[in-house]
Amino acid sequence: MKMKRIEGLLRNKHFKSFSTLAVGTVSSQILLVAVSPLLTRLFTPQDFGVLSAFTSIAVICSIVFSGRYELAVGLPESEAKAVAIMQLVRKLSVISSVLLFIAVFIFLGCHYLGYIRQDLFSFSYLLLPVYNFLVINNSALIYWVNRHKEYGKVSLSSLFSAIFNILISVLLGFLGVNSFGLVLGLVAGMFASVVYFYVHYLKQIPKEKASTTEINLVAKEYIFFPKYTLFSDLAFNLNQQFLPLVFTVFYSNHIVGLFSLANRMLRLPNIVFTTAIANIFRNEAIDHIRVKGNCQVLFKATFKKLVFIGLIVYSSIFILSPYLFVFFFGAQWETSAIYAQILCVMLFVEFFTQPFNSLYYVCNNQKTFLKLQSLQTFFSIGIVVVLSVLKKDVLIILKTYSFISIMFSFTNLYFTFKLSQVQNGS
Numbered sequence: 001m002k003m004k005r006i007e008g009l010l011r012n013k014h015f016k017s018f019s020t021l022a023v024g025t026v027s028s029q030i031l032l033v034a035v036s037p038l039l040t041r042l043f044t045p046q047d048f049g050v051l052s053a054f055t056s057i058a059v060i061c062s063i064v065f066s067g068r069y070e071l072a073v074g075l076p077e078s079e080a081k082a083v084a085i086m087q088l089v090r091k092l093s094v095i096s097s098v099l100l101f102i103a104v105f106i107f108l109g110c111h112y113l114g115y116i117r118q119d120l121f122s123f124s125y126l127l128l129p130v131y132n133f134l135v136i137n138n139s140a141l142i143y144w145v146n147r148h149k150e151y152g153k154v155s156l157s158s159l160f161s162a163i164f165n166i167l168i169s170v171l172l173g174f175l176g177v178n179s180f181g182l183v184l185g186l187v188a189g190m191f192a193s194v195v196y197f198y199v200h201y202l203k204q205i206p207k208e209k210a211s212t213t214e215i216n217l218v219a220k221e222y223i224f225f226p227k228y229t230l231f232s233d234l235a236f237n238l239n240q241q242f243l244p245l246v247f248t249v250f251y252s253n254h255i256v257g258l259f260s261l262a263n264r265m266l267r268l269p270n271i272v273f274t275t276a277i278a279n280i281f282r283n284e285a286i287d288h289i290r291v292k293g294n295c296q297v298l299f300k301a302t303f304k305k306l307v308f309i310g311l312i313v314y315s316s317i318f319i320l321s322p323y324l325f326v327f328f329f330g331a332q333w334e335t336s337a338i339y340a341q342i343l344c345v346m347l348f349v350e351f352f353t354q355p356f357n358s359l360y361y362v363c364n365n366q367k368t369f370l371k372l373q374s375l376q377t378f379f380s381i382g383i384v385v386v387l388s389v390l391k392k393d394v395l396i397i398l399k400t401y402s403f404i405s406i407m408f409s410f411t412n413l414y415f416t417f418k419l420s421q422v423q424n425g426s
Contacts, residue, residue: 025155028162029268035166040261040329042173043182045336049244049253050122050179051186052260056241058128062135063234065096067226069219070136073143076218082147084210084218086140086201091215093136101129119253124183131183134190141197153200157193165189179253232370239377243384243401250388259394261329262339266347269313274354277306282358285420289362299356299420306352314348339398346402346409353409356416363419372415376408 040048070089076082104125111121138157145153168188172181210218243263247256281302288295318341325337360369380401387397 025158025271027155028158029271031159031162031166033265033268035170036261036265037328037330039169039173039182040333042170043179044254045257045261045332046253047179047182047257048260049248049256049258050124051182052244052256053248053253054122054124054128054131054183055186056244057125058131058135059237059241060234061096061100061128061132062139063230063237065099065132066092066136066139068229068233069222069225070140070143071225071229072218072222073140074147075222080210080214081218082144084214085222086144087210088215088219089140090137093133096136097129097133100132104128120248122179122253124180127183127187131187131190134187134194138190138194138197141194141201144201145197150200153197157196160196161189161193163189164192232366232373235370235373235377239373239380239405242377242381246381246384246388247394250391251394255394258333258336259339259398261333262325262336262343266317266340266343270347270351270354274351277302278355278358281355282362285359285362294421295359296417296420299417302355303352306355310348310351314344314351318344338395342395342398342402346405349406349409353413353416356420357412359416359419363422365415365419368415369412372408372412376404380404 066089069085069092073082073085073089076085107116107121107125110116111118142154142157145151165185165188167185169182169185172184175181177184244256244260247259281298284298285295288298321340321344322334322337325333325340329336357369360366383404384397384401387400
């Protein structure tokens with residue numbers, strides 16, 4: 001019986017699609033983790049701090065400037081409409097990159113005139129407009145490829161991006177280039193992904209381009225994305241990305257680098273497993289709601305398994321991180337292990353609560369989720385900024401940030417459990 005279920009699962013097209021996508025994501029993450037012990041010896045915590053701040057700014061900018069229109073690429077039945085959306089996104093990427101280019105040079109001028117702290121500026125930020133252009137277009141191209149169900153290309157692009165990132169970073173590290181080497185590696189990886197996608201994209205699109213009128217029409221038709229989805233995604237990503245920026249402004253790139261390594265290493269189990277578990281739970285929950293009218297039994301069973309797995313993974317990390325960080329990354333990263341132990345508790349709670357957030361969408365209760373996300377972001381940023389202005393110890397700030405995150409994770413768990421009990425998911 002079990003063998004038949006496994007065989008059926010392997011033949012399932014959704015499982016195959018998910019597996020194809022997961023292979024690229026997991027493989028690229030494994031490559032980046034595998035090379036980290038070398039990179040932490042070629043670059044300093046300050047260099048990683050600049051990379052972390054650069055990435056945070058880029059993520060926030062790409063969400064705001066794209067209007068999240070790339071999410072609409074897979075929606076229209078008409079291929080011509082999808083092409084028009086792609087052109088709209090490309091125009092937004094060009095306009096926003098020009099604006100960022102101007103902003104970066106104004107920032108550079110302020111740096112030379114002494115209006116801003118010397119350590120706040122890095123020449124790596126000159127690559128921000130280029131990276132913004134690449135990230136927005138790469139995201140749109142991923143949705144284009146997914147529209148045509150060519151999931152293998154997404155998987156390969158992740159691998160190409162990771163390989164080029166590693167090659168450039170390691171090469172420039174051996175040549176003694178500082179943070180610019182890490183950032184250039186990141187940009188090179190994204191460039192490789194975009195070029196790979198565009199080679200296939202240009203073969204598929206019609207020769208005739210969409211007119212300005214057609215582009216304006218799709219912008220109006222899918223205005224929902226910049227009006228609503230943008231703010232939801234921005235709230236979520238701000239909560240994920242603001243800490244490196246606050247630490248850069250109020251503390252130092254050294255602190256940011258130590259934090260970023262701990263955060264990057266510890267979030268890996270969540271990146272790899274939580275998304276996969278959430279997708280599986282969502283599909284199972286939909287089936288349970290259709291048949292039984294609720295998914296309470298599934299919720300409880302999944303919760304127990306996640307707590308058990310998470311407890312083993314994160315308790316091991318908590319105990320071993322002081323030894324592992326020094327052994328793998330070098331003595332200068334010892335403080336990262338302390339940060340990792342603090343983040344461990346928060347990420348453990350996220351591990352067994354986040355997969356259930358898909359119930360907000362299954363039960364059509366996205367507004368509640370958006371309100372909770374916005375509140376969490378508001379409280380997290382507000383309290384962390386106040387503590388930073390008061391120059392409180394970084395450990396206190398991380399503990400406070402983790403506590404707020406844990407409280408909201410349990411709040412989400414409470415609401416999603418209630419949703420799992422509702423008959424017919426209504």
